Amino acid sequence: MDVIDIVVAKRESRELTDEQIDWLIPAYTGGVVADEQMSALAMAILLNGMTRREISRWTDAMIRTGIRMDFSALDRPTSDKHSTGGVGDKITLPLAPLVASCGAAVPQLSGRGLGHTGGTLDKLESIPGWRAQLSEREMLDVLREAGAVVCAAGEGLAPADKKLYALRDVTGTVESIPLIASSIMSKKIAEGTGALVLDVKVGTGAFMKDLTKARELAETMVSLGTDHGVKTVALLTDMDTPLGLTAGNALEVRESVEVLAGGGPADVVELTVALAREMLANAGITGVDPAENLGNGKAMDAWRRMIAAQGGDPDAVLPVAREQHVITADRSGTLTRLDALQVGVAAWRLGAGRARKEDPVQAGAGVEMHAKPGDAVTAGQPLLTLHTDTPERFAPAIESLGGAWDIEQGNDEYVARQLLLDRVG
Known part of the structure; x- marks a missing residue:
């Protein structure tokens, strides 16, 4: 194979063959294909796109560069959620x-x-x-003990x-929908879940600002999941306004615990329950309303088990920032x-996020x-407290x-504006 032929083919809007993709991805991962060559191809993909077949094969080739996790030993079906990221998006915390x-x-x-999007970890x-x-063994142990685990992806995925x-x-070339979709779905499929619900954010605080583009991304990811045997649906949700009443680390944990206790902001509760219903339906679980478990203590019990199983103290006092500044309404x-x-x-800028992956974050920083x-x-x-x-x-x-x-x-x-904008799948 010649990488230049592959770059030229995509530059001229031709489809890449399965053989070309199967050679290219491991060759790039192993250093045979240079960064500047892959950069040229990524730009050609951004400008000229890829067919569903190409994206599916590209995703499969990326999965095959690493391991694929297996949770078949569990006695219950698996279901997962992925969000494309937003502000105040603490949904994973109460949802799992x-x-x-x-x-x-x-x-x-x-x-x-x-940057401006918070990280669950x-x-x-x-x-x-x-x-x-x-x-992976610890993940399985936590899943058996608590039913849910939230952790960092290993190097092998x-x-x-x-x-x-x-x-x-x-x-x-970040904005390329084929490359965004294959990036997200290669990791989620390799993760080994049987069902997946995607939360595709739309609005000023989201990566996708436009509903049409967001729907295209959602449709692409749903088709990738389907092609790889993972039952996948997507919800398109509003991110013009922050979710809930907090954006920060410990601030969002407190708010999530309020939701698990049967309270919390209405929009966080609405989205948590909507995603939970989709995840359960995808996993084939019927006859249970997740909204009830927010009020009867069962979700809180599962939270406590999950945190404790990963070494955390669910009763510990959360960090509080040393300084606060209140901004008031001017009229x-x-x-x-x-x-x-x-x-x-x-x-x-207050310290809740990072500009580079290696930067530290402040646990108590953020906006209320x-x-x-x-x-x-x-x-x-008071309008906001920093x-x-x-x-x-x-x-x-x-x-x-x-x-x-x-x-x-x-x-x-x-x-x-409605919180739930559309559904794909």
């Missing part, structure tokens, strides 16, 4: 134990935050003692994706907009929201919030 409490096993491999690591790094993802990040009226991206950037769009506010009342250990971070965080919200007087006809 909720679904486990209803009879499914949830092997949730999660990541860390980068960063949030859970604010719990004293909790461990993200588990072996789709190693081709790790190398290609880093390349896309520095070559302006009275109805809050009609709160921009998710700007809130996410503020949380990042005291009102959501549709709420009536009064001049001088949390950080390092007060010099307040100024850049406040700067990032310039124009992040609108307060309108006499707006009696305000209509909130």
